[in-house]
Amino acid sequence: MQRLQTRAQFQAVLAGSTVARTAHFALHRCALDGPSHPAAPLFTVDDVWIGAMVPKRWAKRAVTRNAIKRQIYNVSASADVVLPRAAHVVRLRAGFDRKEFVSASSDRLKAAVRAELQQLLARAAGARP
Structure with a gap:
């Protein structure tokens, strides 16, 4: 599993579709359909890529934002x-x-x-890419 690093990678994924939602989270997905795909140069490895966005608007304290991000990466890597x-x-x-x-x-x-x-990712696993 790879982690998203650049702003361009995050923007490419957010331009894709929303595949699952829960009360607090949304999961966005951008399919990597090969070298002809517009986002292909951003994702050099054909693997599962994951990124976490936890805005200050919804989690004011840095401790909370970091804890939520850690949970996102740990649950997605399980x-x-x-x-x-x-x-x-x-x-x-x-x-x-x-x-x-x-x-x-x-x-x-x-x-x-x-x-x-876990509920969000279970819903997303059932959704088609």
């Missing part, structure tokens, strides 16, 4: 998740309630994020 060979971006699209999750990086928050990400 053996029980099978994503097609394409570029993917997991985007936080709504904030977690700070009244329910008081601590910036609590075990409850991490468990909630992990459960929702």
Whole structure:
């Protein structure tokens, strides 16, 4: 599994389709259909690519943003998740309630994020590229 690095890679994936959504996350996918595909020069390795977008708008504290990003990368790299060979971006699209999750990086928050990400990636695994 490769990680998205450049702004151009993220923009190419976000221009693709949204394949799954949950209450807090959206998964975008850009199929890599070979050298004739417009995004092909950005993705030199034919593999599963993953990126995480956690905007300050939805997670104000850096500790929370980093914890969510770590959960995204850990859940997507786990053996029980099978994503097609394409570029993917997991985007936080709504904030977690700070009244329910008081601590910036609590075990409850991490468990909630992990459960929702597993649900998101399970939905995406069933979606066609």
